[in-house]
Amino acid sequence: MLEARPRATTLLVGAAAAALVLASAVPAAAATTAGPAITLRGASSASSTSGDSVTVPKPAGTVAGDVLVARVANRGDVTASMTSAGWTPVGSTQSAALLKSVVLVRVATGGEPSSYTFDVSEPTNLAATVTAYDNVDNADPVDTFAGRVNGNLDLFTTPSVTSTVGNAMAVWFGTQLYTGTDCLVDAITPPSGLTEVLDDCLAPGGSGLAVETAQRQLGAPAVRSGWTGSSDFLRTNVTQVLTLRPASAVQTASRYASSSTDVGKLWEGYDLLGNRDTWLSDDTLHEPSGLAASRVNPGVQYVHSESDVQGMVAVSTTNARVVGRYDVAIPQQWDWEDIATGPCPSGSCLFAGDIGRANGKPNPPSTFAVYRVAEPDLAAGETRGTLRGDWFRFRYPDAPHNAEAMMVHPVTGRIYVITKEADGRSGVYAFPTTLPAPSSTTVTTLTQVATLDVPTWTGDPDDTHAATWFAQVTAASIHPAGDRFLLRTPYRVYEYRAPAGSSFESAFDAAPVTLTAPSNEAQGEAIEYAPDGSAYYTLGERQSPPFTLKRVDRR
Structure with a gap:
């Protein structure tokens, strides 16, 4: 008989993969490049x-x-x-x-x-x-x-x-x-x-x-x-x-709409009067803090809870309905701040960044972690439950940092963490191109690959909130074409674009392009591209519902 032997579990990246040129030309309006x-x-x-x-x-x-x-x-x-x-x-x-x-x-x-x-x-x-x-x-x-x-x-x-x-x-x-x-x-x-x-x-x-x-x-x-x-x-x-061949061409754009579109308030069912019930319970979603586009379930974005709450939901990008509810069993959780999807041995995975310091476990933490779980398959009935996976602990090469932004490259799978700095000089740190074997004890020292220039506040100096928070990075996402990334702060949305023909990491040295920041969103904490690059989505962090998913389309 044909006897199956164990499959390799190496992440789908390597030293050679890191050297691939991933950028594509950016014309005056928009371009069609590689698919997801x-x-x-x-x-x-x-x-x-x-x-x-x-x-x-x-x-x-x-x-x-x-x-x-x-x-x-x-x-x-x-x-x-x-x-x-x-x-x-x-x-x-x-x-x-x-x-x-x-x-x-x-x-x-x-x-x-x-x-x-x-x-x-x-x-x-x-x-x-x-x-x-x-x-x-x-x-x-x-x-x-x-x-x-x-x-x-x-x-x-x-x-x-x-x-x-x-x-x-x-x-x-x-x-x-x-x-x-x-x-x-x-x-x-x-x-x-x-x-x-x-x-x-x-x-x-x-x-x-x-x-x-x-x-x-x-x-x-x-x-x-x-x-x-x-x-x-x-x-x-x-x-x-x-x-x-990849499924569909990914769109890159140099211009986006000047205003956002409300996809809708997140809702899970109907109330007694037949209206959408937008008052999600706290154990369903608590202070949403990150977005990630599904590569398994078309038209779905994942939204996760803030801090040490392990709740996450899958949301339709058509009408903002909650179509899946999960717990992500992050061990020894300190401060879960961002999520991303990316390649992994099982195909497509969710990466959860336990990278903040707000909860102080320990105080302050000197080691942090990224947790990886296989994406649930909604079509197969995986709409509820606890997601368990692999644990990758890490430390910074210099000193502990606070961070709220994590992103995963859609081709190489490399994981990047961007620190949260009031002075606009955010460090960009990366895991090795090949992840170590998952372990609860191994601690990987990240490599600093760049220092990012984030615009700082130039308005009224008496506006202390803007002066303090204007440049602090709260979320990030890599474009599915792999040649640029979005950066979110409480006040602004930026896109950093690699020059045509250059590697992805050259985008860290690019001048930020200011994009549309949706209004009336409270504290901007989450951002993610559509899987085909035709838009990006945002969600503000609020202590209580309703939570409104917004979309900004390319032009």
């Missing part, structure tokens, strides 16, 4: 010995609109065809006599079956894998494809591919003749810089197959070459790689 990051939904595998078909379970978590990628390999008859109803062939690669691998794709529907059967024209030993991805262009999912045979080698040399769009996902397949009698060791190692998704094998008495699936989120369009995997033994192998 593609994320892995799940993976599954199966095998068949001397049969005429193989049946693979649907990957867990698959929903309508996901793009499924199948690799079906046989040993023994390269003339055999391998097909399945509803699947579109992408490419086939074969050796002279014994090894053949076919790659196919399909778009998941609302009535998706629980498994997929792939038929072969001649009985052979079969191994098959299926991976599911979200945020892929349903109309034209495959950007590029290439395959190569490596004869009787322990190296998996991969042909070069040219991604033609930004934020493409590279899916790598390694398939090899396998003579082992069991599957107790990792037979294939994927190329450096790629993250393992599946590592399985079929071992029927020395006439088996080893299969490996790996992936890498790409940045700007470019030629990708030099990827080489390896094996524990010398046997004929096939390498194949395809790149998937």
Whole structure:
């Protein structure tokens, strides 16, 4: 049988990923750039010995609109065809006599079956894998494809591919003749810089197959070459790689509307008179302090409570209705100040920044933390409950700081924390590009990557509130195109834009562009882009409801 071995849990970033150029041109009004990051939904595998078909379970978590990628390999008859109803062939690669691998794709529907059967024209030993991805262009999912045979080698040399769009996902397949009698060791190692998704094998008495699936989120369009995997033994192998197109183009803008639009007051149901009940209980949402756009649930923003309250809600960006309620089990919580979504081993995760100092636990804290949980899937019924995940404690390299802004890069996954300073000189600190293993005891020392210039108050010096709070950063968010970010203070909204062709971190040196700060919002504490970059959302911190979600559209 095909025996699944443990999946790697490395975050989908690396030193090479950090070097990708993520910026795009910014014309006078607006531009269309790369789409949102593609994320892995799940993976599954199966095998068949001397049969005429193989049946693979649907990957867990698959929903309508996901793009499924199948690799079906046989040993023994390269003339055999391998097909399945509803699947579109992408490419086939074969050796002279014994090894053949076919790659196919399909778009998941609302009535998706629980498994997929792939038929072969001649009985052979079969191994098959299926991976599911979200945020892929349903109309034209495959950007590029290439395959190569490596004869009787322990190296998996991969042909070069040219991604033609930004934020493409590279899916790598390694398939090899396998003579082992069991599957107790990792037979294939994927190329450096790629993250393992599946590592399985079929071992029927020395006439088996080893299969490996790996992936890498790409940045700007470019030629990708030099990827080489390896094996524990010398046997004929096939390498194949395809790149998937992101779902929709992300819009970047140099101009936004001069006023905001009220999405609505957050509400959860109806009162006895049939009106929307906007008076959310304190245990549902307490002093909202951060926003994060869902990459799993279309049209949803997450809103979290302030301080040591663990409540968070999922809110519709169509009518501001609360569509999910959760607790985020942050251990030893001090002062939860901001949230963000970003890539992670499970696909898309919520990152909760326990980065403030208001509660003084300890007083003042010298170590802080970011907590990471997989996004809930509303379509799968995950609308209530407690979210648990991974803990990443950190300290600053110089001294403890107060901070209320955290952001996660949508492609590299790098986590940034921006400190809260009255003098307008906010420090920008970052986790390593590859996160350490999750741990309750490991404390990572962040790197200061920039000092941000935030405009300070130049008005009436007797306005002590403005003079004190005007430049203090309360929230931040990276654009889904990965080349700019929003910064929120109690009085202003700014966007920092990387020069065309430069890395994301060059945006920290850019002059801030003043954008629309919604009026009548009390204390501005939360900001987030729409997933397609067409707008940004804000929410003011109030001690009691109603809480109004606002949107500022691009122009």
